[in-house]
Amino acid sequence: MKGGLLSAMAAVFTRELLVFWRRSTEVMTALVFFVIVTTLFPLAVGPERHELMLMAPGVLWVAALLATTLSLNHLFASDYQDGSLEQLLVSPYPLSALVFAKIAAHWVLTGLPLALLSPLLAVQMALPTKAIGTLVGSLLLGTPILSLIGAVPAALTLGVRGGGVLVSLLVLPLYTPVLIFGAEAVAASAGQGFASVAHLSLLGAFLAVVVSFAPWASSAALRVSLD
Amino acid sequence: MTSHSLFSVRGLACARGDRTLFAGLSLQLDAGEAIHVRGPNGLGKTTLLRALCGLSRPLRGDVRWRGERTSDLAEEFAAEVAYVGHLNGVQGELTAAENLERAIRVFARGPDAALGVAAALDRVGLARLAGKPARHLSQGQKRRLALARLLVLRRPLWILDEPFTALDVAAVASLSSLIGEHMAGGGLALIVSHQAFELPGIRDFDLAQFCKVRS
Amino acid sequence: MGEFGGFAGVSRLIKFIHKYGAPKRFYRLAGRLVPWFAGVTALLFVVGLYLGLYWAPPDYQQGDAYRIMFVHVPNAWMSMMAYVIMASFAATGYIWNVRLADMLAKATAPLGASFTLTALVTGSLWGKPMWGTWWVWDARLTSELILFFLYVGYMALQASIDDPRRAAHASAILAIVGVVNIPIIHYSVYWWHTLHQPASLTLTSQPKIYITMLIPLIVMSFAFMFFYFTMLLVRVRSEILVREQRTDWVRKLVGSKQ
Numbered sequence: 001m002k003g004g005l006l007s008a009m010a011a012v013f014t015r016e017l018l019v020f021w022r023r024s025t026e027v028m029t030a031l032v033f034f035v036i037v038t039t040l041f042p043l044a045v046g047p048e049r050h051e052l053m054l055m056a057p058g059v060l061w062v063a064a065l066l067a068t069t070l071s072l073n074h075l076f077a078s079d080y081q082d083g084s085l086e087q088l089l090v091s092p093y094p095l096s097a098l099v100f101a102k103i104a105a106h107w108v109l110t111g112l113p114l115a116l117l118s119p120l121l122a123v124q125m126a127l128p129t130k131a132i133g134t135l136v137g138s139l140l141l142g143t144p145i146l147s148l149i150g151a152v153p154a155a156l157t158l159g160v161r162g163g164g165v166l167v168s169l170l171v172l173p174l175y176t177p178v179l180i181f182g183a184e185a186v187a188a189s190a191g192q193g194f195a196s197v198a199h200l201s202l203l204g205a206f207l208a209v210v211v212s213f214a215p216w217a218s219s220a221a222l223r224v225s226l227d
Numbered sequence: 228m229t230s231h232s233l234f235s236v237r238g239l240a241c242a243r244g245d246r247t248l249f250a251g252l253s254l255q256l257d258a259g260e261a262i263h264v265r266g267p268n269g270l271g272k273t274t275l276l277r278a279l280c281g282l283s284r285p286l287r288g289d290v291r292w293r294g295e296r297t298s299d300l301a302e303e304f305a306a307e308v309a310y311v312g313h314l315n316g317v318q319g320e321l322t323a324a325e326n327l328e329r330a331i332r333v334f335a336r337g338p339d340a341a342l343g344v345a346a347a348l349d350r351v352g353l354a355r356l357a358g359k360p361a362r363h364l365s366q367g368q369k370r371r372l373a374l375a376r377l378l379v380l381r382r383p384l385w386i387l388d389e390p391f392t393a394l395d396v397a398a399v400a401s402l403s404s405l406i407g408e409h410m411a412g413g414g415l416a417l418i419v420s421h422q423a424f425e426l427p428g429i430r431d432f433d434l435a436q437f438c439k440v441r442s
Numbered sequence: 443m444g445e446f447g448g449f450a451g452v453s454r455l456i457k458f459i460h461k462y463g464a465p466k467r468f469y470r471l472a473g474r475l476v477p478w479f480a481g482v483t484a485l486l487f488v489v490g491l492y493l494g495l496y497w498a499p500p501d502y503q504q505g506d507a508y509r510i511m512f513v514h515v516p517n518a519w520m521s522m523m524a525y526v527i528m529a530s531f532a533a534t535g536y537i538w539n540v541r542l543a544d545m546l547a548k549a550t551a552p553l554g555a556s557f558t559l560t561a562l563v564t565g566s567l568w569g570k571p572m573w574g575t576w577w578v579w580d581a582r583l584t585s586e587l588i589l590f591f592l593y594v595g596y597m598a599l600q601a602s603i604d605d606p607r608r609a610a611h612a613s614a615i616l617a618i619v620g621v622v623n624i625p626i627i628h629y630s631v632y633w634w635h636t637l638h639q640p641a642s643l644t645l646t647s648q649p650k651i652y653i654t655m656l657i658p659l660i661v662m663s664f665a666f667m668f669f670y671f672t673m674l675l676v677r678v679r680s681e682i683l684v685r686e687q688r689t690d691w692v693r694k695l696v697g698s699k700q
Contacts, residue, residue: 004336011332015321022320022360083314090280091334092306098333152619156612160602169598170616173591174623177630184637202633206626217619224536224611227283244605245541245685284539 008093009101016105026074027109034067034114038121049126056125057135057186063121064114064139064182065175068146069168071110072154075102075147076222080158086226095219103151103215111143131190134200141203142182148207148214149174155221177206233257234384234415239288241274247286248274249437258383261406261416261426266434272419273313273388275434279417280310280386292384306336309382311390315373319362323353323372326361330376347378350405352398366393374402377409385409385416391424399424463542465682466691472675479672486665494658501655507571511655514564516663517557518582520670521589522624524554528596529621532614542678544610545685547617548600549677553670555593561586581635585628592620606685 020027041059042052079085088098115136122132153170157163185199232255240250248271256262264272277283279290281297281304290297297304317326327344348354351371353364361369370393377385385406391399403424406416410428418429494512501508528550535543565583566576577583596613603609686692 008333011329015318015329015333018325019318019320079318081314082318083312083316084318086282086312086314087310087316087330088333089282090305090308090310092302092336093333094302149619149623152615156599156616157602160599162602166598166602169591170595173588173595173627174619176588177623177626180630180634184634202630209622209626213619213622217615221612221615223284224608224615227608227611242607244607246688286539 005093005097008091009097012088012098012101013105016102017108020105020109026071027113030067030071030110031113031117033070034063034117035121037063037066038125042125052126053128053190056122056127057131057183057190059125060118060121060127060135061138061142061179061183061186064118064143065146065172065179067114068110068143068150069171069175071106072150072167072171073164075106075151075154076158077154077163080226085158085222089222089226095222096215099151099219099222100215103147103218106151107144107147111139111147114143115139127186128190131186134189134196135186138182138185138196138200138203141200141207142178145178145203145207145210146175148210149178151214151218152221155218155225158222158225178203181206233293235291236279237289237291239275239278239290240286241271241278241283242286243271243274247439249434250287250439252288252434252437254432256384256415256417258413258415259410259428261410261418261429262432263426263429264417264419264432264434266438270434270438272434276310276386276388276417276419277312280308281305282310307382308384308386309377309380310386310388311373311377312388313392315369316376317361317364317369317372320360322358322360323348323364324357326372327375327379331379334376335380342378344379347375348372350378351375352401367395367398370394371398374405377405383414385414385418387416387418387420389420389422390418391420391422463540465542465545465686466689468542469679469682472679476672476675476679479668479675483665483668483672486661486668490658490661490665493661498654498658499652504571507568508655510564510568512658512662514561514568515659516666517561517564518586519663520666521554521558521561521586523667524550524557524670525589525592525617525624526621528554529614529617532610532617536611536614536618541610541685542682544607544614545678545681546674547614548610549674549681551593551597551600551613553673553677555590555597557666557670558586558590558593562590579635579638581632584635585631588627588631589624592624596620 038059041055045051045055076085079088089095091098118135118139119132122135127135150167150171153167153174156170157166160166181199181203185196185203188196188199234256235254237253238250239252241248252275254262264275266272274283278285281301292300292304292307318329321329324344327347331344342350345354345357348357351374353368353371353375356364356368361372364372370390374390387406390402394402399422403426406418407426407428409416416429490512494509498509500506528547531543531547531550534540535547562583565580565586569578569580569583570576596616599616600609600613603612683692683696
């Protein structure tokens, strides 16, 4: 039966990638949003390199947070509308495993490209070269947490009026630890604080907690929303 | 005892919000039997079907499959049911064939699919459209695609909510004969439909008898 | 839910709750309890305020300004306690389908949010003489602020779902996720704070608290706690009436008062 579950998870995962590949504008929106928001900051505070460097870790992390929040809406919404989410709930496999596959695909489509794109924006924000590795690393560790936690409010607000804005209201307070650990890690290796390894380990620990908790919570949330 | 039936429901009560829709509902279904649930709009026919297949949580009651509670069986029970709801569960970005292939991989346990994808599409008259993205299909064609899922998964219990919606006369006849074949092969079916259809041996079930008169 | 009903003790407890937690019965019980709780609350406030404002001596550094602590600290405590209570009620309602617990959770949310808001406002008022500014990114104030956002989110979700059962269960899941997250949020905020302000005076690390300050603080904490219970009973009574409006007993009750 185990092979069956893994194959079902793989099917959900690849199908999700295929669907979004054919609907690529939605994925691109989040990425372009990430780029534009970061570009706005130098325009708002001036192009002075030292000032930008001080702000860079925070700005990049907040922009990543917002871009992910924006993308949460299409994690479940279209499946909810066409009824395939309902079908997923009556599948003969544990829902949390299938939801986990969906979240993994969401991360591959949003978090991963975000992390890979971040060095370009880091250069734009005058972040020292030595900190770029930490930036990518912290985003690779942190964005899965964002996708995992975000799945819960995304599931809870399905079919609710004003769902899109509500998701960000619900999810952003929960994101604070990720923001703190992530931005501090980058700041540390840019030479503004302690060793970044400590922050990255905290991010890793948080990820471990969230991986065990979030798929369960979001599948419970889906059952409530589709009740 | 009612537990001798393959599928038995006792004392089921469901609510929408704070309003109890029906209570004390009991029914039994054995191999080769089908039930046509009837009643005017708003009685909770859809809620009943969703509660029976485990999508929504009933207030009270006991739903048993082969004598065991379906809530205890959980996924074991899900592997025995095929549910077609109001929504088709058809993904617009995937082609008709891809939709069915996915259904087999996500919903079938093991390689015992009853019909191949091509055969199933042929049976519901969509063979020509196999490679077409599902969002370009008409309402009736999408419905037929949803029903083709019943053919690629070999499930003993069919729970169908208004399966005839958007189907043309020929397709309605073809679906009823499909359900007939399912029953002949020992399958069970619970159908909610406002549309008249010909199906020998199907029992009528009036939901209104379990609903309190509302003021 | 089968997996939870399996434990005999728990299921007996749940049967007990279902029996005595019937909204109708609880409505009457709460009605009888409210005057008592209100009386105790008033008494504790009178004693606590007297002790805090007259009996306790002024602080040698802050003078009389520190006395706002007797409102700020109990509110900060209650804001966190109320969240845990709310999440426990919500979880009970969600897991065992207990409607009264749903209503108690819903009634707790605005109370918890107002404790949080009071803690924030008094903290800011206290900050003015201490730091010379209305707002400082102090660790406790910051985590109170995030807690406030969590309450707002809970209430917004509750308000935007029409079906009361779905609203209760959806916000229950949010509250449970919040409760798991709150320790992590607090820890991360304190961690962040120590990184940026290594050795400054904070609200959290009072240099030394004297017994003459501790006694009024404890009395005031109990006063706010009883205030919470009183308000909870009042609020849950009206929530019961709203959600049971279709039943005969509510109709009779409302009819007899008109």
